[in-house]
Amino acid sequence: MKHKLKKFGFILNRKIPVDKFLEKALYEPKVGYYNNRIPFGKNGDFVTSPTISNLFSEILAVWIISTWEKFEKPDTFNLVELGPGDGSLTKILIQTFRKFPEFNKSVKIFLYEKSNLLKKIQKKKIASDQINWIKNYNSIKKGPIVFFGNEFFDAIPIKQFAIKNKKFLEKCYFLKRNTLIETYKRASSIDISKIKSFNTLKKQNFVEFPKLGFVELNKIIKKISAQSGGILLIDYGYLKSFNGATLQAVRKNKKIKMDNLLNHIGKVDITYLVNFNLLKEFFEKKNLKVKNIVTQKFFLETMGIIERAKIIEKNMNKQQKKDMLLTLKRLLHENSMGELFKVIFAHNYKNNNFLGFE
Numbered sequence: 492m493k494h495k496l497k498k499f500g501f502i503l504n505r506k507i508p509v510d511k512f513l514e515k516a517l518y519e520p521k522v523g524y525y526n527n528r529i530p531f532g533k534n535g536d537f538v539t540s541p542t543i544s545n546l547f548s549e550i551l552a553v554w555i556i557s558t559w560e561k562f563e564k565p566d567t568f569n570l571v572e573l574g575p576g577d578g579s580l581t582k583i584l585i586q587t588f589r590k591f592p593e594f595n596k597s598v599k600i601f602l603y604e605k606s607n608l609l610k611k612i613q614k615k616k617i618a619s620d621q622i623n624w625i626k627n628y629n630s631i632k633k634g635p636i637v638f639f640g641n642e643f644f645d646a647i648p649i650k651q652f653a654i655k656n657k658k659f660l661e662k663c664y665f666l667k668r669n670t671l672i673e674t675y676k677r678a679s680s681i682d683i684s685k686i687k688s689f690n691t692l693k694k695q696n697f698v699e700f701p702k703l704g705f706v707e708l709n710k711i712i713k714k715i716s717a718q719s720g721g722i723l724l725i726d727y728g729y730l731k732s733f734n735g736a737t738l739q740a741v742r743k744n745k746k747i748k749m750d751n752l753l754n755h756i757g758k759v760d761i762t763y764l765v766n767f768n769l770l771k772e773f774f775e776k777k778n779l780k781v782k783n784i785v786t787q788k789f790f791l792e793t794m795g796i797i798e799r800a801k802i803i804e805k806n807m808n809k810q811q812k813k814d815m816l817l818t819l820k821r822l823l824h825e826n827s828m829g830e831l832f833k834v835i836f837a838h839n840y841k842n843n844n845f846l847g848f849e
């Protein structure tokens with residue numbers, strides 16, 4: 492075990508903040524979860540909407556085209572997929588965009604991916620000269636930019652804090668031989684003042700703070716402010732304030748107890764639930780507009796997923812229809828992804844009437 496932990500760069504008998512621990516567990520080159528396996532799909536550890544159904548991606552394509560229209564059909568329209576996973580979403584986007592020649596001429600697609608392994612998988616799946624893989628946004632020089640990510644934000648490590656008698660303590664892990672011990676250290680004054688600046692986090696005695704996620708969003712917002720555009724995020728998350736930890740480890744669609752994490756390190760995904768009101772407050776502080784946070788069900792249904800399903804079922808046999816109904820149920824049902832997943836769009840365009848949110 493000691494040897495294994497060394498490969499991740501962990502140092503034993505020292506406190507490591509939760510976000511630093513997660514960064515290594517998930518993204519350490521070669522051994523981190525996202526760098527050593529393909530987690531998605533039926534035989535993977537979890538399924539995501541684009542790997543469940545092409546309908547999800549088609550509807551997102553329709554939303555993107557409608558957004559280009561709202562932006563008054565600019566000649567150059569940049570799209571950046573954040574964390575494209577196995578490339579399923581962009582593959583269908585490209586196919587759908589081809590049916591809309593005027594839009595297809597304007598669109599430039601960029602993929603922003605951290606994992607070298609997933610980048611390889613994406614390149615295999617979507618070999619197209621329409622696509623560029625980027626490490627930063629510097630090469631996108633003109634035209635509005637729309638960023639979008641499905642389950643991107645919840646894959647970025649978070650910090651956790653406990654607040655006791657007005658004192659802020661940062662949660663850490665202490666690695667002792669084969670065990671992961673939860674412990675705390677005094678929070679930094681920078682982190683404390685950041686947390687205190689958000690109304691959404693007031694009155695909580697346990698806070699999950701997406702510090703690294705906000706670093707990513709700041710880079711995006713800088714680009715949006717310079718060139719105009721927006722960011723659409725779809726994630727598993729909540730709206731009612733939640734005063735506790737949501738971090739969870741998942742392997743083969745089953746939860747793993749956090750105290751058993753070390754046995755599964757590198758083989759288990761670790762995510763948290765996104766606090767959507769915090770995201771909204773963050774975007775609005777940066778002068779972006781947010782109309783509404785809606786559920787995945789609301790977004791997909793408002794954008795016409797049912798109507799689209801009715802059209803394509805005309806050419807399906809009985810079994811195909813049955814399969815499609817099942818996947819639709821998964822995407823839309825209240826107890827499934829329909830309500831658990833939320834959608835937010837933040838932008839700096841003069842009008843705030845983008846489709847899918849009312």
Ligand SMILES: C[S@@+](CC[C@H](N)C(=O)[O-])C[C@H]1O[C@@H](n2cnc3c(N)ncnc32)[C@H](O)[C@@H]1O
Nearest residue numbers: 525539574575576603604605606641642643646
């Ligand atoms: C949970 S997966 C979602 C994949 C895909 N969007 C889907 O819905 O199937 C998270 C994705 O975000 C990527 N990712 C996480 N943090 C990132 C970062 N800071 N920069 C770029 N990609 C990142 C992961 O490598 C992975 O591709």
